[in-house]
Amino acid sequence: MVPGDSAILTHLRRGALEYCVLAMLRGGPTYGFEIARHLTRDGVLMGSEGTLYPLLSRLRKAGLVDTTWQESPSGPPRRYYALTDSGSRALEDFTRTWQPFRDAVDAALSEGAAP
Template sequence: MVPGDSAILSNLRRGALEFCVLAMLRDGPTYGFDIARHLTRDGILMASEGTLYPLLSRLRKAGLVDTTWQESTSGPPRRYYQLTESGAGALDSFIDTWPPFRDAVDAALTEGEHP
């Protein structure tokens, strides 16, 4: 990475991370630690799990996710997150919007390149 990359990455994450979390909940309730492990595996989408729980709290307050507590065989009860109907709608809107946005950014970045 060159200097400045972390600021760029931080700004890009800010706009997309919540939708990545919503997408992870598409198939059913998911334990917060599993979400964190998945999103931090390459350090691109999320640098540490410390940013996940405030994000999940905001998504819950916005009505995009619900939570439930489930007993665990290996410790205390765990909080699971699940997509609400509003969350599914927000995710669908993002999925529809992302490809043209991504394509426009790609086009702008490559415009004027010489073969």
Template sequence: MVPGDDVILTHLRRGALEHCVLAMLEHEELYGLDIARRLTPDGVLMSSEGTLYPLLARLRKAGLVDTTWQESAEGPPRRYYSLTSDGRASLAAFKRTWKPFRDAVDTALLGGQP
């Protein structure tokens, strides 16, 4: 059986998406809805916004992000996410490995001739 585009995307997202979430938080604290909106405009990184929340819970459990409550003008207080030092380290490690990984995949897709 040939896996469809969706299946391939799902596999590719694993391991990459959580670092994309960390990257959103590199320079600013954001609340869930903000992160969801930034990650889903084209549906490549995340097909449904809701899947962000288990991911955030997992990142927080792993100590990579932290949450703080902040009052909002428009409604109930919001839970803002920020990077912890471990989160920063994890993001830096991903940035280091991502480029060689991406280049290696691109090279392989062209038949292995650099």
């Protein structure tokens, strides 16, 4: 990573990470550690799992996810997170908006290189 990349990633993550979490829940309820493991595997979407639990709490308070406790075969009960109808709509809205936004950024970056 070159200097400045960390600040850039922080800003980009701030806008997109919650939708990445919502997208992970499309397939059904998932517990926090599994979400964290998936999002931290390359260090790009999330640097550490310490940012996940406050984000999940905000999503729950906003009504975008619900939680349930389920027994675990290998330890204490786990809190599972599931997408609500509002969460599904928010994810659909983001998905519809993301591609044109991404394309506009790509175009701006490409045009900036042209004379």
